[in-house]
Amino acid sequence: MPLNAYLIVSALLFTIGATGVLVRRNPLVMFMSIELMLNAVNLSFMAFARELNSVDGWMFVFLVLTVAAAEVVVGLAIIVSIFRTRRTVNVDELNTLKG
Amino acid sequence: MSSTLLQQIAFYVLAAVAVASALGVVLFRNAVYCMLSLIVNLLSLALFFLTLNAIFVATIQVLIYAGAVMVLFLFVVTMLSPETGAPEEGRDRLRWQWAAGIGLGVILAGGLIIAFLSGAISSDAKAAGLDGLAQQASAHGNTEAFGLALFHGFAFPFEVTSVLLVIAVLGAVVLGRRMLGRE
Numbered sequence: 001m002p003l004n005a006y007l008i009v010s011a012l013l014f015t016i017g018a019t020g021v022l023v024r025r026n027p028l029v030m031f032m033s034i035e036l037m038l039n040a041v042n043l044s045f046m047a048f049a050r051e052l053n054s055v056d057g058w059m060f061v062f063l064v065l066t067v068a069a070a071e072v073v074v075g076l077a078i079i080v081s082i083f084r085t086r087r088t089v090n091v092d093e094l095n096t097l098k099g
Numbered sequence: 100m101s102s103t104l105l106q107q108i109a110f111y112v113l114a115a116v117a118v119a120s121a122l123g124v125v126l127f128r129n130a131v132y133c134m135l136s137l138i139v140n141l142l143s144l145a146l147f148f149l150t151l152n153a154i155f156v157a158t159i160q161v162l163i164y165a166g167a168v169m170v171l172f173l174f175v176v177t178m179l180s181p182e183t184g185a186p187e188e189g190r191d192r193l194r195w196q197w198a199a200g201i202g203l204g205v206i207l208a209g210g211l212i213i214a215f216l217s218g219a220i221s222s223d224a225k226a227a228g229l230d231g232l233a234q235q236a237s238a239h240g241n242t243e244a245f246g247l248a249l250f251h252g253f254a255f256p257f258e259v260t261s262v263l264l265v266i267a268v269l270g271a272v273v274l275g276r277r278m279l280g281r282e
Contacts, residue, residue, distance in 0.1 A: 001110045004215050006147070009114045011211035013121050013140075015204045020125035022200030028130050028176055032137045036121055039144050039164075050151045055248045058156050059256070062249070065163055066260045070267035072168050076175045077274035083179055 006047035013040035025091050027079050031072070038068050109150060117143040130176045134169070141165040154241045 013036055020033030042061045049057025083089050120143065123136030141164050148157035249257055 001106060001150075005110065005114075006151075007215045008212055009117060009147075011208060011215065012118050015208035015211065016118070016121040016125055018207060019200050019204030022203060023197050024125065026130055028172075028179070029124070029133050032124050032133055032172070035137060035168075036124060036140065039141060042160075043144055043147055046148050046151045046153055046156065049153070055244050056252070058153055058245055059248055059253045061156055062159070062245075063253075063256055063260060065159065066263065069163065069168050070263050072171060073267045074270045074274070076171065077271040080175060080178070081274050089179055 003047055003051045007044055010040045010044040010047070013037075013043065027082075027089055027091050030091070031075055031079075035068060035072075038064055106150065109146075113143050113146050113150070117147070130179075131173075134173055134176050137172075138165055138169050141169065152241070155245045 017033045017036030017040060020036065021030050024030055024033065042064055045057040045060045045064070047057075049055060079089060082094065086094065088094075117140055120136045120140040124133045124140065127133045127136060141160065145157045145160040145165065148160060
């Protein structure tokens with residue numbers, strides 16, 4: 001398949017993820033949408049890696065995977081911590097930085 | 100000839116599954132369904148990586164992303180499920196955000212697709228040359244090429260990655276401890 005086909009799928013996935021962050025009010029689902037965006041970028045990295053016949057794209061996917069894992073760990077810890085103190089996870093109700 | 104046809108069919112099926120499951124992540128009301136939809140999406144991306152001849156990356160996508168990270172996610176989603184399982188839309192403060200979000204999303208998708216189809220990006224890609232490691236990948240195999248690239252060209256980013264993971268673990272421990280101390 002040509003490069004453009006992969007890039008268009010990647011663009012669609014990225015857009016769906018970005019829209020999800022904008023419209024959903026549940027921080028867990030917003031996190032999942034961020035994962036969607038990261039994975040869309042991974043897909044375009046892999047498509048470019050094949051197109052350029054280079055493995056550098058694989059390295060970037062590997063690093064993005066690591067960063068995503070670290071981000072999920074810290075983000076979920078923050079969400080659980082917010083839930084324990086405020087008893088809610090609706091981001092519309094979380095309008096202060098104080099606990 | 101038939102193998103290219105097979106590849107095309109596989110691509111379109113995978114693309115449909117990926118986009119449908121991504122829409123599921125955004126549209127399902129229940130966070131657990133969103134989660135399962137995201138796992139389908141990650142698995143379809145792993146299959147995309149297989150069609151791009153990246154066997155090792157597809158494997159780590161399944162093991163780490165669809166496996167470890169998503170299990171962690173599912174733990175938290177089910178732990179908070181009394182809150183997140185219920186429909187959240189009843190107490191939306193910004194009613195216009197769905198329209199605004201979808202409008203901005205359509206603009207973003209349109210811009211990206213026009214940028215790709217105008218060919219500016221792919222002609223830039225064509226201009227770059229061959230990489231010696233790619234030949235190694237075909238000669239010795241996928242995983243060996245990955246390891247060679249990781250420990251030769253990308254050794255420093257790889258080490259920085261370990262620091263990042265330590266920071267993430269420490270951050271999670273600190274947040275968890277404060278949480279326990281408060282109860």
